[in-house]
Amino acid sequence: MRKKQWYETLFENYAEKYDKECFTQGTIGECDFLEKELNFDKSLKIIDIGCGTGRHAIELSKRGYSVTGIDLSESMLARAQEKALKNNLKINFLKCDARNLPFNQEFDVAIMLCEGAFPLMETDEMNYEILKNVSRVLKSKAKFIFTTLNGLFPLYHSIGDFHTQNAKEDDVAYDRKHFDLMTFRDYSITTVIDDHGVVKKLECNERYYVPSEITWLLKTLGFSKIEIFGAKLGAFSREDKLTPEDYEMLVIAER
Incomplete structure (x- = not known):
């Protein structure tokens, strides 16, 4: 039997605590930013990778967007579904490994926020598989917005x-x-x-990335426009130039 990785063990029976963590309290502001990036176009199909308890998927769905949420944790997805039902929202939440997504060129937008899947994997190759899968599920013209650990910080x-x-x-x-x-x-x-x-x-093991690495990885996957900013909790902004003070970076990639 395969040994569970630390991130799998962490998110077993952790959904309620997760929703109370300080780093999950910026949902409204983050979704405000996402809407602006999408030009408020509610016809766009969005996939939320590593959706956790569905906080971004649910907020965007409340605002009229079509969102599919995927995560590896059954308990996190159960809470996401519970919250969606309480809000009378129909959201497709699926248990999936981000390295093997069951879609192909179906989405206009991918979001992957608060270290959703990437960069928690054990190897660089596994992290790259996540990016490859994101690229594969997106349409030929699409946007990919995600946050990841900023290698300049440590x-x-x-x-x-x-x-x-x-x-x-x-x-x-x-x-x-x-x-x-x-x-x-x-x-x-x-x-x-x-x-x-x-x-x-x-025993945790997380990968930090410097901006040039992220840029190169995304270019190999066909993204032509890649912009990187500082990621402030609940207050994403294109005005925030990435600095060593930022624990996370915000990446916006288009093709």
């Missing part, structure tokens, strides 16, 4: 200090092992308490 700051400052009391504890400059991977021990009160100690 070069100038302590990731451990950042997580300590932003952790909620009794919810998450972060113990940094080391950041590998050769691979730009951060190895850490994260302790969380899930929705059932179970304490989980996870």
